[in-house]
Each structure stands twice: as structure tokens, then as C-alpha cells.
Amino acid sequence: MVAAGVTGGVVGRTTAEATTADAEAAPVPDGSPADIIRFTGDHQAGIVTPAQDRLHFVAFDVLTDSREDVAALLQAWTAAAALLTSGQPTGPDDTGEAQGLPPSELTLTIGFGPTLFTAEDGTDRFELARRRPRSLVELPAFPGDRLDPAVSGGDICVQACANDPQVAVHAIRNLVRLGAGVVRVRWTQLGFGRTSSTSSAQVTPRNLLGFKDGTANLKAENGQALDRLVWVGGDDVDWLRGGSYLVTRRIRMLIEDWDVLPVTHQEAVMGRTKTAGAPLGQVAEFDPTDFTAVRDGRPAIPPDSHLFLSHPSNAGTAILRRGYSFVDGTGRDGRLDAGLFFIAYQRDPQTGFVQIQRNLAGDALNGFVEHGSSAVFACPPGVTDGDDWWGRTLFEPSR
Secondary structure, eight states: OOOOOOGGGTTOSOOHHHHHHHHHHSOOOSSOGGGOOOOOSSSOTTSSSOOOSEEEEEEEEEOOOOHHHHHHHHHHHHHHHHHHTTTOOSSTTOOOTTTTOOOTTOEEEEEEOHHHHSOTTSOOTTSOGGGOOTTOOOOOOOTTOOOOGGGSOOSEEEEEEESSHHHHHHHHHHHHHHTBTTEEEEEEEEEEEESSOSSTTSOOOBOTTSSBOOTTOOOTTOHHHHHHHTSOOTTSOGGGTTOEEEEEEEEEEOHHHHHTSOHHHHHHHHTBOTTTOOBTTOSSTTSOOOTTOEETTEESSOTTSHHHHHSHHHHSOOOEEOOEEEEEEEOTTSSEEEEEEEEEEESOTTTTHHHHHHHGGGOGGGGGEEEEEEEEEEEOOOOOSTTOOTTHHHHOOOO
């Protein structure tokens, strides 16, 4: 990978030569090849990659008005990402806290927000407005939203996932260091305990409400469904083909209110049994979901339950969920600031997340959650070879 320098040195002292030479001299950390997720490919890693245990997500604001500086930074970040995901330092100025640690299946995934194409004041800072994807628009307001603009949106995002939290934090820390003067952190979120399975080989995890989450999630092995519901096709802008749209939501769970509910009430809200994760009226997690089943003269799965309203057969669509739990201490109200950092990838947010979220307007679970952060990004296709870089298809349409 080749990292271009930036005029005036705004990206710092890490040049292509220093980064590459340092990587070649550095020993490869202990760990088998299974610790390394391939960085190059038709699609970015970190989307259908089997979900790792830890997350460090960051959204950036771009400080410069120079298109060339942004493109150069993306090239420098790409070179660094290739090194980081293989367990190597980014150069002589690497922060060093991951020395001796294995790659831990680190993946780095980048996305571009609506404001990179058109600023909030309508300015086309980087001459990208005409290349803005048709579905890259700010999400509409939903009932019950309590969004904080300071932790929403962003020009660029990077999602770091790994099985070691220090590896994920190290990766983001070094991208922030390399971006000094060009970008600044707008907001960030740490996560633990994946809340969805993205591979059939993974067991279904539990969220902080104690229920299995993501039983019906799209899986990496279902290529036809991914082509239809996750990967952008030829009906959108050319540079995004093979990419995906990312939606994030920080959802605080009202843990104290939830914990005083009887388990039977919790199950009615979720539409599943708490222990087995089975649809109400069934026995095992993957038993067929029967919305016509009746128990004690009433629908076994309540029509206002989360399962009923979110299930693809009722919502009319599906998305690839890849969220994480978070516990960020105690809020100003003296209650746990904990919940779900929701991450979802889809071919089109309007027919994906937005459609599902509107269907959840009457969800009984809404009484126990608060949505405080929201963002949408367009994630470009994967880096294909050593001459490619994140966003090249956007900034350099012809090759």
C-alpha cells in the first residue's frame, strides 16, 4: 500500500517510505494466520466478517477545505489500516500499546457521511455533491428520539472491530494521530459483547436485557440475500457499487425499569422466551415463528412485541445487524448509562432501517429504550490491491 504525503505535512511525519520500511523490519506478533482478517477484497472487511468481541467506533469532522488533503489522508489511512490489520505498527511514530499483541482479527471499515458531500450550510467543499449517493440522506426523525447532535452524524466514520479491546483502540488512536490537522474526532463509542451473529457458525449472543438477540439476522453464508439486501448494485452511483450503507444508533436501555418486570412480562415485550430464545409458543430458538399461534385465547406472540414488528415477514425487509453492548458509567440521572450501540448494513437505508424503524412505532420495547445518537454513512467497496485506497472510486473516478 502506498500512503501519499500531504502538502504542508498536515498528516504528520508518517510517509509511505517510513511506514513501509518500518513494517518490513518489524517482527510479526505471535499468533496464527487465523488471527488475521484479509484487508483487501471486493467488499470491505468488517461488514459480513464474523462479528468480533470488541468495538471502537469513531466519527470525524473534516477540518480542511482541500480535496487533495482529504484524498492524501485516505491514502495514508489505507496504508496504515493494511499494516494494523496484519498486526504491524504503522511506522516509527506508532503509539506502541499493541506491541506484542496478535492481530486479534482486527478489521477497519470506513464510511462517508452526507456532510462530506454537502456541508450543513449547503457548501460543496470538495466538489463531491454531484457524486453523492441517492440514498445518502440524513435519517428522518422517529417517535421517541432524543438525539444529541454532538454525538450524531459526521463526515467520515471508521469502525474498528477486534477480539482484543486494546488492539481496536490502538487502531483508532493511530488513525486519529495520522489525521491531525485534517480531521478531528466528533464522537466515539466503545462496545463489547457483540449483539448479533453475522455467521452461521456463531451462536446467538444476548443483549443487556438478557435476551438472545439477532436470531433471524442475515448471515455471511447467504450470498444471494446479501446481494439483494446489503451490497449496493448498479442502481446507485458507480463509485459505491460493491459497498453498503451503514446506520448507527446509540440506544440507551432503561435497565432499572426493565429489571423490575416479571420475566413473563419481559417475554411478552420481546416475543421470545428468555432462557431458550424461542418464539413464544415454541420450544427452541430456531423453531418456526408462528404469528397465528394462540395461547390462552390470545396470540402467543403479542402484536406489539418486538419480534412481531421487527420480523422480516412483517417488516417487509431485512438488514445485516452488527451491534455491540455498551456500559458508559452512570448518567446524570444516577442510572446506568448502558445499552446497545446499534450497527446495521443495508443496500438502501430507506427500504432497510427506515422502513423497519417506522414499523416499530408501536413496539412495546419503546418504553424501555431511548435513542440518543444517529448517523448514516456510505461505505465504499473494498480495497482491491496495493495501488488502491479507501475512497479512490469516489475521489478518482477513472483509473
